[in-house]
Amino acid sequence: MKRAWIKSKQAAQVAVLTVTTALGGTVAGVATADTLAGALSDAYKNSGLLEQNRAVLRAADEDVAQAVAALRPVLSWAWDVTRQFGTQQSAQTGNVAAGFNGTSTTLGLSASLTLYDFGSSKGQVDIAKESVLATRQALVSVEQNVLLQAVDAYTRVRTGAETLALRQNNVRVITEELRAAKDRFDVGEVTRTDVAQAEARLAQARASLAQAQGDLVAAQEYFLAAVGRKAGNLASPTRAPISAKNAGEAKAIAQRNHPDVLRAKHEVAAADLGVAVAEASMKPTVNLTGRYGLTENFDSSDYSRAGSIGVQASGPIYAGGRLASVVRQAIQRRDAARSALHLTTISVAQDAGTAFANLQVARAAREAGDRQVRFAQVAFDGVREEASLGARTTLDVLNAEQELLNAKANLITSVANEYLASYSLLANMGLLTADNLRLNVPRYDPAEYYKQVNKAPAAVSAQGRQLDKMLRRIGKE
Incomplete structure (x- = not known):
């Protein structure tokens, strides 16, 4: 009887070691495992959404060329x-x-x-340039969303894999518990109730294992969509990035650096120019x-x-009031753009403050999870020892094991939440870009195409032919 309990305890210790290894990311093969930086790089290179918005930016660049052409x-x-043909009768033809x-x-x-034209055409050029700068910031915002989605996908797969390993170990541990309960039942030390409790808990563990397998498959599909390739053996991320010391600093950086704020500023500048252009049209x-x-x-x-x-x-002398309406409309659009800038600045600061608070909560939850796992492990070991001496029942052991399982599952989630919260804070501050993360990827230069078209080259010119080659190269990428 005691031999069975010792065997079960050894199995449990092996299971705990396996889960701890998974959490620490020191499993064999990590040297060649996929890293978070690698996933972010692949998401940047493979994103169809980024390609779409780069094309939108290039189209905005052409607005500058068209506005410049109006000055030529x-x-x-x-x-x-x-x-001409017909029949004619006149005095000249003798009637x-x-x-x-x-x-x-x-x-x-x-x-x-x-x-x-009182600056109307020049104003159109300046409006087009401001629109290009606003579109560039919109592209940065899309880049941040793509990279944050990749972080989310990476942590989901990591969480799914670790949870699956935890559930597999749980099934093995409870299987040993059930075997020990049956051995004790055979010698008359426990009742059928103890065996039934272990069997019920094993059935629950297998159901949870099936759920974990399904969750991991779903996470892998999400990873494929976000990163553009299948997830391999994902290494545990290194230390979560630290981007702000306090909420005030996070808000200040966000208001100064977030692409949504910068885009709104350029939209205000374009709207101001729009008023001048509307007045010049009169x-x-x-x-x-x-x-x-x-x-x-x-x-x-x-x-x-x-x-x-x-x-x-x-x-114009009189156009039925249309020109005066155009001026009033431009003024209202300018006022709307200014209000949008004000609201965007407030929203960005709020989001940054919330993201900083979420990060603090996630860190506290992870630290509490560490302590919870440590003490739950001590409690579980103690209950098992007491059960081997007959001072605890099978249900006590199963409950202690379940508490340890829950603590480890909570820790896995807390670690993932901390990483995601740290990168969410970067995004809310406008710092989640390939440049700031120093990703090893070929950077897309938003000014490259603009420099080729901002002088409005003709199709037959040398620069126009160079543009054709660039477009063919872009189409093949």
């Missing part, structure tokens, strides 16, 4: 061939109906250049125009060549 001369051509026909062609060139525009044309009659040797050049000034 516009040259166009037109060509037509006209066949007799006579038919006529003829074919002529005309080729014309025209050019125009805006000389002065003022005159001065254009330089030029034309040259050739007309030739195929039925005779008649032809004409003519050209003209001139300066044209035009402006």
Whole structure:
């Protein structure tokens, strides 16, 4: 009888050692295991969402090129061939109906250049530039979300794997408990009730094991979607990053650095410029125009060549109140953008403060979990010793084992929550980027495409051909 209890105790000690090893991340093969940095790098490289928003940014860059083009001369051509035919009766034909026909062609060139429009075209360029800067910050915000999702996926798989190992060990331990209970029942030291209690607890442990297996599969699928590849043997992350000493510092950094705040500031600048552009639309525009044309009659040797050049000034007198409405609308949009900046600043500070508080709670929970596991282990060992001497029942042992299991499961969750909370704080401060994390990835330069298009190169120019090559390269990536 005592031999059975000793054997069960040894099995339990082996199980505890296995779980502790899993929590510590010192299992064999960690040297070649996937790291959190590796998962973040792969998420950055494989994210379709980042690619989508990079394309959105490149489209915004083209708005600058189009606005710049409005400041340059516009040259166009037109060509037509006209066949004329009909019947004419007049004094010249002796009041007799006579038919006529003829074919002529005309080729014309025209050019125009805006000389002065009270800053309207220049304002459109500045608005486009501010919009590009706002879109860049939106891309940073997407990058933070992608990386935070990767951290979440990594911790979920780690938690799932550790929980599965814990549940497997629990099944082994309770199996030994059941075997020992049966041995004691055979010698008449316990009743059938003790055996039934152990069997019920084993059934519960197997159900929990099945749930843990399902949770791990779901976490692995989430990892695949977030990182772009399957999860391997994930190493335990190193020390959680420390980004702020207190809530005040976290809020200050967030208000100064968060991409949502920076984007809102650029949107305010664009809205301010929009008011000036709307007011300029009510003022005159001065254009330089030029034309040259050739007309030739195929039925005779008649032809004409003519050209003209001139300066044209035009402006609105009355447009049914539309222009005044446009100005008022621009003012309201500016006021709305300013209010949005104010609200965004408040929201970002609140989120940063909340994230800092969540991190403190997660750290406290992890420290309490460490103590809970330590004391639950002592209690479990004591109950087992007392049960081997007949001072405790099988139910006492099973309850102590369940408390130890719960403590270890809570610790696994607490460790994962602390890591996720630390990276959430980074994101809320605007620091969860590939640059700040120093990820080993090829960085996407948001200014590279802008530098190629901000001067509005023509398609036939050398820079235009270089742009075509860049677009083909981007399409293959």
